[in-house]
Amino acid sequence: MQAIYDRLTRTAIHSVKPENVATFLGRPLHPNYRDEIGNRFDTRIAGTRIKHTMGPVSLKTYDKHGFILRIETTVSDVSFFKHYRKVEHRDGTTETKWTAMKKGIYSLSPLREVLHAANRRYLEFISAIDTPTAGIEALRKVSASLRDGEHSYPGFNLFADEDQTLMEALVRGEHCIRGLSNKTLRRHFPQKTSAQIPRTLKRLRTHGLIKKVGHTYHYYLTRLGRTIAMAGLKVKELVIIPQLATALS
Template sequence: MLLTNKYADKIHGIITCYDRMIIQGYIPNWSHAEAMTAYMKLNGIRIFDYPTSFSQPLTEQVRQNAEKIAHENGMEIEFIRKLHAFRKDDRIQNIIAETGKTEGLIHIFSAMECCNTYRPWHDKTTGKTFLKFDQSKCLHYYFYFIDRELGLCYLRVPTWPPFRLQFYMNGHNLLAYKLDKKQLSYRMQDNAFLEISDIETAQKLSDRINPQGLHKVLDVFARRYSPVPESLGLGYTWTVQQIECATDIMFRKPEYLAPIYDEIIHTAIYTVKPDNIATFLGQRITYNCTKEIGTNYNQRILGTRIKHHMGDVSIKMYDKFGCVLRIESTCNDISTFRVEREVQHRDGTSDIRKAPLKKSIYSLYQLFTILKSANYRYLEFISSFDDHSSGRKKLDEVSHSRREKERTYRGFNFFDSRDLSVLEAISKGEYMTFGIQGNPASSILGSFRLLRNFEINGFCHFPRMLMAFFNTSSASWASRNSRLRRAISFCSSEA
């Protein structure tokens, strides 16, 4: 039985959708050194003119376009001197809070970052001149904006060829737009839904992924913020660089999730093995497997998180805002997954066979099915854990002192030798049928106060006449001892 069925009365529902999505745009004719060399030769440009007369005008075009956009929107480009010590997301949230913007350009950052580029090279052995791959630092612009459909996004634009773009969006914002369009009510905090009025319809909307529409939107952003390719008659191809798929179980109250989550995460630390991780992620462990497989447990300010990873794919679980149990798959290279698809061969033929998933954004629908299945396999696994949360709650209750009729009765200390010996004694099988009789009763319990402690903490129940008898001071010890034996017998049979 899944957690969602077991605790159906404590949850609003379960929803799966894409979370963090990082998409890379590249110009096919400039994507690698050989292609760039062929492009320059085809257009009659000298190879050694690449860093000067070819690249510099293009760099200046990108810079002028960024300054023009900043001027039109009445803002200044903020240069980040220490990139690792600066949190762009926090700065953007502060700007949104100050300006109250809900759509359009929010801010522009600039920073010096590493980028892939090329440098001219002449091979004296072959006598050929060509471009070689190189890495260097150049100025990058970050355009943060709020799109009506996609929500808060950014586009990173480098100022050096080959102008590889990086686009960020969050799938939860896209789903929120679809829910608004269908006039479905929901509660949302940051990148998580806390409640949705119609879960079934919301899941159908999340399953409908439109790569063609996304492609058109990305092309519009590229033309607006990176004008160089269009001015040269070139275009961008979009691929998936990193992606996250989240399955959220929305609990009604934080106190419903807390005991369940603690039990699950502490059990998962010791239970999940490499074979299980491979099964979750749809991978195989072969004799020549070189992928690192492991589990990490992190305790952060916001809470705890457990992460299982295998190569470029991982799955993690954590509590979001205390009331959402999130299972999230992350993939840094979607070609890790193998699917049945049409494969084109060099001789012009094609056939259907298992092959790595294409990195194109047109694989998003197939990828969603894969990652969603991984999340549900993990959900099925943790649903098989025994739930000891109710036992922990009862243990907590009997360990605390209780007050009744202006009198305090201490709780049981399971680490105290006397309390432990009493509990061990009355739980022995020899006393289960007829109870504790004779001298064992006096030696084990000793006094009525301890017996009363058992009743207060819910271990046994007493007849009213027994309580009246113990309050009678004239009763002889013999009769008290006799009735004590009968009471212990009664309590043992009740237990």
């Protein structure tokens, strides 16, 4: 496991951004967020540890003696998380609404579900970044132009500025939670008109990188889409930028 864990460690430290940490914990990252958020790597007697922190919550990955991969999420203030529960007002009325968890035994069951979901999201994330590529066939599919009826949609070039920006937008935390839409995608491409964005979404969908949710206008990454997007970011963050920095220093 040591060889796998070493590669996973390097990738996680460089690739996990604040918005990713928020996504693991099921929260959007608001621009006015002021608490601590970030990554930390430690070496201990029993092994190494990666720690992702957001306020009172920590998501940790341990390498136990080079044989066991342990992932856990801990929280020192459960009110950080929200869930649907009954709220009693001072006037005696009650209502069920989305609000902060209470500190007490009552919150153990919903807290377990929230922390379990955080571990699952993190496992899905690292399984994608630790996969070298989706294979020659997958790369060929996303790179080639495809036709849908009378329309042709060009493939993706992970070295092109526009496609790099698109991949970075796809893995942003808020899109993983709420999905991608015409409106949210346009924020990353202000130079495009509202009529051009649907073609970009259709291009992503035709190549199998996103899927539509029911009868809505929201899209989510497919497994292939997540793998391709993370592979593109991994190449940029761990290969291209370090190599250029070394060569030009």
